[in-house]
Amino acid sequence: MSNFKVKMAYDGSSYHGFQRQDNALTVQEVVEEAIKKLFLQDITIFGCSRTDTGVHANEYYFSFHCNDKIQINSRGIVFGLNSKLPDDIAILSCEEVDESFHARYNCIGKEYKYIIHNSEIKDPFLRTRVYKYWYPIDERLLNKAAKHFVGTHDFRSFCTNADEKENTVRTIHRFDVERYGDKIIMIVSGNGFLYNMVRIMVGTLLFVNEGKIDESDIPEIIEKKDRKFAGRTAGASGLYLNKVYY
């Protein structure tokens, strides 16, 4: 058996996330169909992460096994799959890896980027690619507030539908907020992320911006371990899986 690790990027605007679903179009389904056309067999791919509907990926990895009779090398997989995929999904590179490699289980960390278009006027080229936010943003305040998330904490307050028995402790390595013109760029990296965790942390920062939550209250919100004390879930359109670490 050969095992391949594939790097891709996708514009998630048209997809209900990565993970295959029965009644909605997902990235996994489209990629598996392209693989079937190339390899002439059904192959299941293992993604590094679920992503929500409308979330994008600048860097996403999946792995898959195929039997050694397939005479196609890594470069052939890149060009072959790209030719069979729609233009909003791109295969960036591919390498053969040890048979035990699994894109999800071997992942040791991830970095997300969140882009806010902070403007009164919309940008027709960014519509599904940013989170549009009209009200002026104080990026210094939010950058200060974001630092409360850095470290190892129980992030139960920042998770949608956390199961009682679920381990909700995660380590955030970095959370930076910077302004570039009318864009606010947030970079968050950590060893793992709960369901909607980045979007709820961003939504909480926006509550800080709106004066609904005080910056210094974030440690207490973390302590409460209850979703209802955190801010809203910010829109999916601004979120990009940006880097994946192995």
Next chain:
Amino acid sequence: MSNFKVKMAYDGSSYHGFQRQDNALTVQEVVEEAIKKLFLQDITIFGCSRTDTGVHANEYYFSFHCNDKIQINSRGIVFGLNSKLPDDIAILSCEEVDESFHARYNCIGKEYKYIIHNSEIKDPFLRTRVYKYWYPIDERLLNKAAKHFVGTHDFRSFCTNADEKENTVRTIHRFDVERYGDKIIMIVSGNGFLYNMVRIMVGTLLFVNEGKIDESDIPEIIEKKDRKFAGRTAGASGLYLNKVYY
């Protein structure tokens, strides 16, 4: 009568150009429908330029008259129209102008930007926003070749379906080709442009890149005043109306 000059931007991917057509969706039709919803009357807008199907605008002007009974100021027009337009068309600003102003007739020059994504691998975020070109581009050679277009020439060789009696003399002020990573950016400005002129000039430069036309032959191609000697018409997806001068 009041006369308004409106600046907008649009992603042209979904439109058959600016100018209203009977059987295809155009930017003009969509904007006039939004105006009708806001002003509750049929108003014809005058665009600064036709644009081809799939061509984009970072800056585009139109003007329109309405009677003085309309109680809506420039800021109201910007926010009102944006709320009624789809997300791929944005009104950027609006000002009241002299009654004689006409967005097309008063225009004294334009600048176009052409973006080539020069890469083996596609970018899922740029699909309808660039012209994808696989083969390596020698941007220095093309920049040198582009300079032959600068000046006042009869550009009949660089026009689709030029009428015999049509005046095809235009002045090009600037034609620069630069590389930014895997993007090749071309900036062309002039006092006016013939049908498909920018795209045929770009296609001619790509013929130079491919060795099908020698850089030094461009003055002779201009002299021939015959479309068949120029290069192909480069794709619409890379073309942006970038600035409009009054």
